[in-house]
Amino acid sequence: xxxxxxxxxxxxxxxxxxxxxxxxxxxxxxxxxxxxxxxxxxxxxxxxxxxxxxxxxxxxxxxxxxxxxxxxxxxxxxxxxxxxxxxxxxxxxxxxxxxxxxxxxxxxxxxxxxxxxxxxxxxxxxxxxxxxxxxxxxxxxxxxxxxxxxxxxxxxxxxxxxxxxxxxxxxxxxxxxxxxxxxxxxxxxxxxxxxxxxxxxxxxxxxxxxxxxxxxxxxxxxxxxxxxxxxxxxxxxxxxxxxxxxxxxxxxxxxxxxxxxxxxxxxxxxxxxxxxxxxxxxxxxxxxxxxxxxxxxxxxxxxxx
Amino acid sequence: xxxxxxxxxxxxxxxxxxxxxxxxxxxxxxxxxxxxxxxxxxxxxxxxxxxxxxxxxxxxxxxxxxxxxxxxxxxxxxxxxxxxxxxxxxxxxxxxxxxxxxxxxxxxxxxxxxxxxxxxxxxxxxxxxxxxxxxxxxxxxxxxxxxxxxxxxxxxxxxxxxxxxxxxxxxxxxxxxxxxxxxxxxxxxxxxxxxxxxxxxxxxxxxxxxxxxxxxxxxxxxxxxxxxxxxxxxxxxxxxxxxxxxxxxxxxxxxxxxxxxxxxxxxxxxxxxxxxxxxxxxxxxxxxxxxxxxxx
Numbered sequence: 001x002x003x004x005x006x007x008x009x010x011x012x013x014x015x016x017x018x019x020x021x022x023x024x025x026x027x028x029x030x031x032x033x034x035x036x037x038x039x040x041x042x043x044x045x046x047x048x049x050x051x052x053x054x055x056x057x058x059x060x061x062x063x064x065x066x067x068x069x070x071x072x073x074x075x076x077x078x079x080x081x082x083x084x085x086x087x088x089x090x091x092x093x094x095x096x097x098x099x100x101x102x103x104x105x106x107x108x109x110x111x112x113x114x115x116x117x118x119x120x121x122x123x124x125x126x127x128x129x130x131x132x133x134x135x136x137x138x139x140x141x142x143x144x145x146x147x148x149x150x151x152x153x154x155x156x157x158x159x160x161x162x163x164x165x166x167x168x169x170x171x172x173x174x175x176x177x178x179x180x181x182x183x184x185x186x187x188x189x190x191x192x193x194x195x196x197x198x199x200x201x202x203x204x205x206x207x208x209x210x211x212x213x214x215x216x217x218x219x220x221x222x223x224x225x226x227x228x229x230x231x232x233x234x235x236x237x238x239x240x241x242x243x244x245x246x247x248x249x250x251x252x253x254x255x256x257x258x259x260x261x262x263x264x265x266x267x268x269x270x271x272x273x274x275x276x277x278x279x280x281x282x283x284x285x286x287x288x289x290x291x292x293x294x295x296x297x298x299x300x301x302x303x304x305x
Numbered sequence: 306x307x308x309x310x311x312x313x314x315x316x317x318x319x320x321x322x323x324x325x326x327x328x329x330x331x332x333x334x335x336x337x338x339x340x341x342x343x344x345x346x347x348x349x350x351x352x353x354x355x356x357x358x359x360x361x362x363x364x365x366x367x368x369x370x371x372x373x374x375x376x377x378x379x380x381x382x383x384x385x386x387x388x389x390x391x392x393x394x395x396x397x398x399x400x401x402x403x404x405x406x407x408x409x410x411x412x413x414x415x416x417x418x419x420x421x422x423x424x425x426x427x428x429x430x431x432x433x434x435x436x437x438x439x440x441x442x443x444x445x446x447x448x449x450x451x452x453x454x455x456x457x458x459x460x461x462x463x464x465x466x467x468x469x470x471x472x473x474x475x476x477x478x479x480x481x482x483x484x485x486x487x488x489x490x491x492x493x494x495x496x497x498x499x500x501x502x503x504x505x506x507x508x509x510x511x512x513x514x515x516x517x518x519x520x521x522x523x524x525x526x527x528x529x530x531x532x533x534x535x536x537x538x539x540x541x542x543x544x545x546x547x548x549x550x551x552x553x554x555x556x557x558x559x560x561x562x563x564x565x566x567x568x569x570x571x572x573x574x575x576x577x578x579x580x581x582x583x584x585x586x587x588x589x590x591x592x593x594x595x596x597x598x599x600x601x
Contacts, residue, residue, distance in 0.1 A: 011494075013558055029491075167357075221400065222400055222488055225355060227402060227418055228418055229416050229418075269490060273494065
């Protein structure tokens with residue numbers, strides 16, 4: 001008689017079967033992983049006709065130039081164009097006005113990691129801060145910070161993370177960007193399943209108005225310390241309001257890049273199970289690619305999703 | 306692996322021989338920020354969110370020096386003192402992407418990052434961005450450090466046992482705990498192999514007869530602990546009933562690959578992702594033979 005002796009154990013086999021993390025889990029470990037993770041079949045994902053969440057991805061070949069220099073003007077244009085698309089507004093001002101009011105106190109939460117060097121690019125931070133100011137928020141009520149951001153007194157948060165595969169959490173994008181809002185951030189490292197509960201802290205809950213992801217130069221290697229071979233110029237910016245959908249799309253992009261780099265499946269490990277938990281347990285959004293509509297703008301070479 | 310006590314940082318800065326071996330200036334690059342030392346107590350001040358990987362080994366301290374030159378990329382030298390050559394080798398195997406080089410007892414370079422190990426030392430030297438001149442300086446500093454380390458250390462015995470036909474050399478990993486295994490290969494959301502600082506573990510990937518396979522080899526402090534891990538893997542991963550003393554036949558799992566295991570005293574040999582059953586059988590048999598033959 002076959003019998004599983006221990007409840008609550010989730011193994012590699014559960015990912016293969018799709019019982020853990022659904023389609024995305026199968027993309028990491030299942031039979032169809034190459035296709036589902038950005039190979040030839042990748043186009044079928046993130047194409048919901050009646051989406052629960054919309055994610056806008058814009059890319060511009062000129063965003064990152066020689067010696068990896070980021071063009072701030074191009075980045076500003078990309079963010080403006082993506083936000084107009086996401087909001088459905090024709091002008092940049094009207095688009096921002098949908099998410100930020102003049103009487104808001106706004107926290108622009110970015111990620112800065114001196115030793116790893118994969119942090120939110122200054123051009124992205126500056127572009128966001130500029131538009132928040134133009135939306136009528138006084139300079140003294142805009143807090144663009146990583147550590148020490150006074151999120152409790154903010155009425156609105158704009159989540160501005162970079163993208164990296166992470167040794168302890170699997171993936172670090174919008175969810176992990178809030179880790180230092182927790183008084184005990186290390187409890188969300190290995191395992192990171194409950195990372196989503198940070199979004200439900202009383203001082204954080206309901207405040208995130210926008211997520212603007214720096215996908216200019218993501219990191220796909222194992223980390224924690226950077227290996228320059230594992231960084232690539234993707235030239236992208238992503239805009240959304242659903243942090244779980246953002247993680248799902250970024251997971252697919254990073255997994256596809258890893259597979260391309262190795263020439264064979266190279267699953268992200270540990271699997272970022274916090275994505276499924278953020279969906280199913282904490283109800284922060286959807287991780288299901290079938291419920292997400294990804295709108296792609298601009299340069300599409302090597303888009304991987 | 307018993308964790309070392311934290312070491313007096315001021316004393317290290319004063320006496321660490323490899324610091325004395327570093328040049329004050331090289332090709333116009335000179336010291337930037339003051340030299341720093343981080344130990345087990347404050348590694349997170351240097352690697353916030355990343356220190357766990359080193360703490361998973363018997364890491365003693367890291368010495369850090371920065372070299373700067375106007376209009377050139379800065380270069381950071383990190384010298385990690387481990388308590389054993391096995392752990393220096395283990396940290397070195399954490400990320401093996403890059404081009405192998407002749408330096409120390411094993412070196413890899415790629416895009417402005419040099420890593421090598423020798424005896425109980427692991428070294429990491431990285432430029433902000435790669436230039437031909439920065440690469441040359443990185444190599445020169447690396448060579449000076451390697452020359453200042455007097456002896457060679459032993460490669461972990463488990464790694465020698467995994468040295469069989471079809472091995473992908475750069476797939477070898479050596480570690481102790483779950484946090485390391487999870488960084489290389491995900492088995493489960495629980496510590497089903499009972500890994501701990503007292504266990505020694507190795508991982509490798511093989512290509513054989515148009516098939517691939519991965520091997521996890523673990524040495525436990527006692528046969529009892531090895532048997533318990535055998536039971537846990539059988540029940541939680543293979544989803545089979547465990548009977549002490551009964552050899553578990555390989556099992557075909559959902560993706561069409563085979564998984565199986567063999568316990569041999571304090572050792573546990575696990576094969577997963579085997580494309581063909583004979584490859585799994587052959588790997589278990591050959592590695593088991595190596596363990597008998599005293600390779601480790």
